[in-house]
Amino acid sequence: MSHETYLFSRMAREDVHTLKGYEAQGGYQAFKKILSEGTSPTDVTGIVKDSGLRGRGGAGFPTGLKWSFMPDPTKDSRTRYMAVNADESEPGTCKDRILMERDPHGLLEGCMIAAWAMGLAGIYIYVRGEYRLSYARLDEAIQEARAAGLIGENIMGSDFSCEVQMHKGAGAYICGEETGLMESLEGKRGHPRPKPPFPAGFGLWGQPTTVNNVESIFNVPFILERGSDWFKTMGTEKSPGNFLCGVSGHVEKPGVYEIALGTPASTILNEYAGGVWRGRELRAWIPGGSSTGFLRPEVIDTPMDHDSVKAVGSMFGTGAMIILDQTASVVHSALVLMNFYEHESCGQCSQCREGTEWLAQVFQRIHDGQGRMEDIDLLTDIANGMAPGKTICALADAAAIPTHSVIRNFRDELVEYVQEGGHAAVSKKRSLPLEVV
Amino acid sequence: MALTDALKEEFTELASHYPKRQAALIPALHRCQEDLGGWLSPEIIESVAEWFEMEPVEVFSVASFYPMFFLKPVGKHIVSVCRNISCDLRGSEELFERVCQVTGAKAGANSTDGNFYVEQVECQGGCANAPMMVLDGIYHEDLTPDKAEAILGSLKR
Numbered sequence: 004m005s006h007e008t009y010l011f012s013r014m015a016r017e018d019v020h021t022l023k024g025y026e027a028q029g030g031y032q033a034f035k036k037i038l039s040e041g042t043s044p045t046d047v048t049g050i051v052k053d054s055g056l057r058g059r060g061g062a063g064f065p066t067g068l069k070w071s072f073m074p075d076p077t078k079d080s081r082t083r084y085m086a087v088n089a090d091e092s093e094p095g096t097c098k099d100r101i102l103m104e105r106d107p108h109g110l111l112e113g114c115m116i117a118a119w120a121m122g123l124a125g126i127y128i129y130v131r132g133e134y135r136l137s138y139a140r141l142d143e144a145i146q147e148a149r150a151a152g153l154i155g156e157n158i159m160g161s162d163f164s165c166e167v168q169m170h171k172g173a174g175a176y177i178c179g180e181e182t183g184l185m186e187s188l189e190g191k192r193g194h195p196r197p198k199p200p201f202p203a204g205f206g207l208w209g210q211p212t213t214v215n216n217v218e219s220i221f222n223v224p225f226i227l228e229r230g231s232d233w234f235k236t237m238g239t240e241k242s243p244g245n246f247l248c249g250v251s252g253h254v255e256k257p258g259v260y261e262i263a264l265g266t267p268a269s270t271i272l273n274e275y276a277g278g279v280w281r282g283r284e285l286r287a288w289i290p291g292g293s294s295t296g297f298l299r300p301e302v303i304d305t306p307m308d309h310d311s312v313k314a315v316g317s318m319f320g321t322g323a324m325i326i327l328d329q330t331a332s333v334v335h336s337a338l339v340l341m342n343f344y345e346h347e348s349c350g351q352c353s354q355c356r357e358g359t360e361w362l363a364q365v366f367q368r369i370h371d372g373q374g375r376m377e378d379i380d381l382l383t384d385i386a387n388g389m390a391p392g393k394t395i396c397a398l399a400d401a402a403a404i405p406t407h408s409v410i411r412n413f414r415d416e417l418v419e420y421v422q423e424g425g426h427a428a429v430s431k432k433r434s435l436p437l438e439v440v
Numbered sequence: 441m442a443l444t445d446a447l448k449e450e451f452t453e454l455a456s457h458y459p460k461r462q463a464a465l466i467p468a469l470h471r472c473q474e475d476l477g478g479w480l481s482p483e484i485i486e487s488v489a490e491w492f493e494m495e496p497v498e499v500f501s502v503a504s505f506y507p508m509f510f511l512k513p514v515g516k517h518i519v520s521v522c523r524n525i526s527c528d529l530r531g532s533e534e535l536f537e538r539v540c541q542v543t544g545a546k547a548g549a550n551s552t553d554g555n556f557y558v559e560q561v562e563c564q565g566g567c568a569n570a571p572m573m574v575l576d577g578i579y580h581e582d583l584t585p586d587k588a589e590a591i592l593g594s595l596k597r
Contacts, residue, residue: 082459094524094563132470132508133564135577168457171467173506176562190465192505208459251526251567258568293525293563323567325526339528343562349505 007237008261009225010218010245014105020140022147025108031153033228034115038159047120051223054231055243059098060088060179060216061292061320063242063309066223072203073211076122083211085123086188087114087220089130089137090172090179094293094343095323098247098259099217103130103137106221107144111167113220115153116227118165121213126167129184132174142169176347180396181214183349194349195396218247238264242308246322250276253283253328264308268324271307276326283435284329287413291320293340294401296408297333317408330433333413334420337405338366344402355399358389362406369417372425379417382406443487447471451491465492469503478518479510507561515550515557517595519543520574523560526567531584535571536560538585542592555596 018024025031037047052067073083087110091099102110114126130138145167148154156164170188172178178187182196185207206212222244226234235243242264248271249259255277262271268290272278279285285300290307295318298305302315309319327336341363350356365382368374386403393399409417416429423429443451450471454464465488472484480503482496489496503509521527521536540546543556550557566572569581573588580591 091565092563095526095567096563097565097567097569100565131565132506133574133577136579166457170463171470173466173470174508174561175506187466188463189460190462190502192502249568251570252529257526257570289525325529325567327529331529336525336528339523339525343524346562 006245006263008245009229010102010221010247011261013109019106020104020108020144022108022144022151025106029228030108031112031148033224034112034119034153035159037116037119037227038161038163044120044122047116047227050231051120051226054226054234055241056219056222056226056234057242057309058216059218059222059246059321061093061294061318063319066215066219069203069213069215070117070121072201073121073213074204079211081210082124083122084207084213085114085117085121085126086181086184086207086212086214087126087128087217088179088181088184088214089128089134089217090184091134091217092131092176092179093321093323094340095249095251095289095325096292096321097249097251098321098323100134100137101247101259102217102221103134104140107137107141108148109221109224110141110217111144111148111154113223114167115158115165116223117213117215117220119163123165126165127170127188127207128167129170129172129178129188131172131178138169138171145169175349176343177349177396177398180398183396184214185212192349194351195398197395239306239308239310241310242319246307248275248307249321249323250326251323252326253280253331254278254326255280262307262322265306265311267304267306269303271324272303272326276324279326279328281328285326286329286331287327287333287336289323289325289405290317292323293325293343294318294397294404295320296405297327297337297412298408299412316411318404330430330435332426332430332433333409333416334366334370335426335430337409338363338370340405341366341402344398348398348402352394352399354389355394355402358385358399359402361385362402369420370426372420372428374417374421374425376418376421378421379410379414383410442483443472443491444475447475448491461492462494465494465499465502466506468492469499469509473509477513478516479513481513510557513550515545515554517556517576518574519545519556519558519592520561520564521559522562522564522566522570522572524563524567526563527571530570532571534585535573535583535588539573539588539592542589542596556592 013019056066057063177183178193183193187193202212248262260275287297312319345359345363348359386406390400390403455461489499545551545558572581
């Protein structure tokens with residue numbers, strides 16, 4: 004399990020969240036080098052593109068390619084912005100919080116490199132309202148960096164200027180969707196916008212905007228400092244680099260681990276997270292946050308990278324693995340998730356507003372022992388009516404995917420619930436005779 | 441409750457970071473909730489609307505979209521227990537039951553003495569340290585019902 008790590012490399016030092024601690028470990032060197040050598044913005048974007056870095060927020064879209072969608076400043080003189088998506092709220096996902104709390108300047112340096120590459124005038128870091136320490140640490144870091152001439156007007160004495168501003172959200176999952184985030188940042192309800200127009204053409208206040216996840220941006224200074232070839236020595240050909248893997252649920256050592264993309268999920272589970280807790284067997288696992296669905300133990304050797312997870316009918320998502328042991332219930336956890344999606348649907352699209360509620364109702368009925376065999380097909384019908392591509396944003400898909408996964412991978416459990424009379428009966432049967440807690 | 445001059449000054453500062461004033465609305469509502477009694481009363485919504493040159497109903501529409509804004513009075517201490525999957529797998533139901541028992545409050549309601557407001561919330565990003573609760577904005581992680589009781593017990597009158 005030994006491999007090169009970089010994302011967490013500075014964190015051994017207690018004061019890395021301060022400018023002093025960050026600079027003592029080579030911080031801001033990549034950004035300063037670009038400015039002093041006058042590396043062209045196109046070249047910077049080119050390096051990020053060549054590295055193959057894929058967005059770590061869920062969709063896995065290539066970061067450099069996204070940057071290249073921003074209009075050419077010589078042809079489009081509008082003010083351009085970046086919004087950093089720090090609204091981390093996909094259930095199971097708790098990685099960006101560590102980066103922001105522990106190494107905020109790492110994110111800021113990535114922001115400033117992005118600012119240079121895309122000619123940004125302003126960057127807003129949209130942090131979910133609950134992350135108080137993340138907000139405070141980043142806010143202090145911005146002040147320090149501004150005082151050191153690294154952010155603001157005429158950076159490092161050049162004619163390049165860019166402001167960075169913290170922005171506090173107020174607790175809505177949908178604001179993690181990039182257009183919902185932009186609406187929220189403008190001071191409105193977080194209702195996602197239909198696409199097109201895409202943010203690069205019409206984003207914040209109608210100006211060219213790019214929206215990137217915290218961990219994606221955090222990778223950028225390392226790539227610029229060490230080169231895209233170095234980056235590609237880690238991970239897989241199509242998913243290079245390391246990622247932060249949150250492992251939660253029924254494991255001995257839940258935590259956030261820095262893992263090379265392409266590492267088998269079983270290695271992460273057993274060698275990093277200490278295996279399924281209490282010596283139990285694995286019933287089910289989720290590879291990349293709640294929206295990616297439930298997988299069977301038979302595929303636990305799947306490499307954790309975008310293509311491999313897709314090949315087993317799921318998605319890499321945010322890389323947040325959730326583990327369910329043999330006593331757990333997929334139907335129960337699916338109900339928990341459907342209640343969540345019902346709560347978080349913004350209500351714009353009827354397919355999602357009604358569909359998430361219906362899914363929650365049917366799962367509740369099955370859970371409570373009132374389920375009928377035909378409810379299994381009903382779940383499929385509802386999910387098919389919601390996604391794919393039937394709504395403004397992907398929240399409907401995020402509820403439909405786990406639903407389909409339960410039917411495809413755990414149909415036996417749904418049948419068991421219907422036949423045996425629901426959760427009370429099934430969980431009684433599953434409880435272990437010699438429970439050692 | 442009317443806006444204080446200090447808050448109005450803060451609003452002006454907040455708004456200076458955006459090309460349009462309305463972008464400062466959500467941060468401003470946070471500040472109001474923090475300083476003016478813990479919830480957003482109709483009077484506060486009206487005075488915020490006046491400052492932002494919006495209709496009160498527009499401000500209400502925004503405030504009511506976001507779970508962190510309270511539109512009715514809440515107890516002195518706010519306890520938010522995560523109920524999402526990672527916490528659920530590690531005993532958040534038992535944790536929540538104990539929290540209700542210790543505080544004397546029911547889900548989404550205040551305790552009769554007004555000392556606590558208790559709610560179940562969706563994922564707070566503490567998944568690797570589940571189960572967890574947020575008490576007055578501070579994260580408490582790796583909890584057991586007993587640990588939560590000890591934390592909350594110190595706040596009882």
